[in-house]
Amino acid sequence: MHIGIDVGGTNTDAVLMSGSQVLAAVKTSTTDDITSGIVSALEELQRKRGFEPADVRAVMIGTTHFINALVEARRLAPTAALRLGLPATTSLPPMTDWPDRLVQAIRGRHYLCHGGHEFDGRHIAELDEHEVRRAAADMAEHGVRSVAISSVFSPVNAEFEERAAELLQAELPGIAVSLSHEIGRIGLLERENATIINASLRELATHIVDGLARSVAKAGIQAPLYLSQNDGTLMDVDFARRYPVATFASGPTNSMRGAALLSGLETCAVVDIGGTTSDIGILQRGFPREATTEVSVADIRTNFRMPDVLSIGIGGGSKVRREPQEVTIGPDSVGSALTQRALVFGGDTLTATDIAVAAGRANVGDASLVAHLDKELIHAALTRIAADVADLVERMHTTAAPLPLVAVGGGSILLPEQIAGCDGVHRPDHYAVANAVGAAIAQVGGEVDRVFPTPPGQRESVLDAAKQEAVERAVAAGATPGSVSVVECEEVPLPYLPGNAARIRVRAVGDLSLED
Template sequence: GINAPVFLSQNDGTLMDVDYARRYPVATFASGPTNSMRGAAFLSRLPSCAVVDIGGTTSDVGILQQGFPREASTDVNVAGVQTNFRMPDVLSIGIGGGSHVLHQASGTAVGPASVGYRLAQEALVFGGTRLTATDVAVAGGRAEVGDASLVAHLDKSVVDAALRVVDDRLAEVVDRMRASAEPVPVVAVGGGSILVPEDLAGASRVVRPDHFAVANAIGAAIAQVGGEVDRVYSVVPQQRDTVLDEARQEAVDRAVAAGARPGSVEIVDIEEVPLAYLPGNATRIRVKAVGELSLGGPRA
């Protein structure tokens, strides 16, 4: 067998050991989209961009900032439950490679119903009987999957209408996630990202890197160890730099204690929020540090 330490990915793009996961299992929530976003950053070499991760059933859209997913600034709904835990800022819609395509007199619909993992058995391009988003992507020339001759009979108007639905909904989600009116680069990953057009409204460019289909696994494999400080400090104006240095050092120490290799740790995010409703120049300071996983020797 394999004798190796076990680490799990958590939803801020870093790793945690089993003991930490037992204490804080909620930290694993939404780690899937986070892994894909970290993998997208690695494959595209774009530390700041929008990421569209499309699987068989859903499309997850998030924003990368300095190579890590932007965190949600408000409470997040998880399975109908309002939570106040740290979560990545991700918006999901029911469009994926296996999404059903329905064309009726009233219009064309794509998703949210999907064949899911049975795409290779049920999609037309694989000899099945269900018209899916993958089928219209192949018929529309966006992808080479399965047997294109099996969708050659599809009416061009149906294909174009379905692809317009996909394009419009993806563009809408990217637009909702942007922090400004400026177009942003969009990195398309996941097996279903064959649905993303080369030109997407609101995107300065669309990047589909090599190995895009396995970005999720790559994101988990390259994950670093993190340490974070999130605390309210009393910041005297003349001592601001001293307080920030203290917070930085504590974040670095926490990363090393969690398993990061000393000397590899760097600060990736600093946030200061003055709290006017509290006395004493109260300021919430949040510092995040990350470093490479140390697999040898004792932890500091």
């Protein structure tokens, strides 16, 4: 058996599974400290379907801790950015495009030093170790506790980033170091931004991961703990301490993966309606379609792995208002206070959940408390929700043929059986906890994304080498060797570069190895 948990802004969901079968599922309110909400969810799961903690082989958690900390600009470590690229890259120093409040929140400092590579691995300039040591001295003087190192074209050759890390750790024992070639893709500024974000979260990551581990241990479970990543795969706790940025989109990703299993559809649109927001994405071969362009996180441009997801402020806790010309839904929400503030629970706020109960689509709370709502208001609110969701699905769709739409999340009761432009609306069993199901079934992945020279007649061998490297990375991350397969291979020729260069991106995934 294994347990999947997903911590959302409103609810914490948990499922007990055996293989792909859901044995029990619970939904509890997310608490302010989040970890106590996980303890409550595990206790409720035990009450619903008694199990021996020793029989649990793994616990998988999707969490919003880190993205929330960045958005709210709190609990971030004093961070410095060290870029290796002089004499180039001086026109746009690190954090140029960052919001001032976030630069201040991390007490951001930056340093430019000589180094960097061309696309084919040639040096722009030799690494100046004295410059790095001077930067380290200044970091110590200003209380920097975490540093992000980026070097031009480091995904091609990481030698300067790795050497700079050695120098900094020798000068500043105990400092947390994040290397850009391990986090982002080709594209210096976006990769550097992702690395700075990661560095600012390193201290929080240690605190949070240790807290999650204590929550699981409190339930008597001694099984390994894993966290969900943005691409639908897993990372162990040591990896999570080093790369907290990899969890940012785990919520919507888990929901889409869970929707694929529960519905049996591997290619479809998925809408996950929670208590606060609705997330819409496209599944391809059972995995979320990845964003192919830069992704903005808290108004910062990045280029690490993220699913292609659009969000809208419509959820079960969204406030409903009757304006002079129309009925509006959200974007503000009562969030985790739904059971105190919604009308059906004796509160004083009209929410989307009240509309669903009044329409007969949900049976929660006391329906008599919304019996006074007029039918025109109910119809207008439900029509508005369906129209807004249909608009997002249309924006995500890339072909003329309609896709089936799988509706998951507790708030999916707000949707009708048909949505314009969709080939039916599917609401599978356990739809309300699809996010926890997605966490529980997550696999282990490995990825390669860099520029390769492809000499004439050697294209296939270069592709094979990239695929093998991706498979090896998946196995190293904990996948069972015989289960790993390549799920994505993308080759983009770069004719403006010499040497028949091509950017090759390969992703491989496999089942988590749970050997005793």
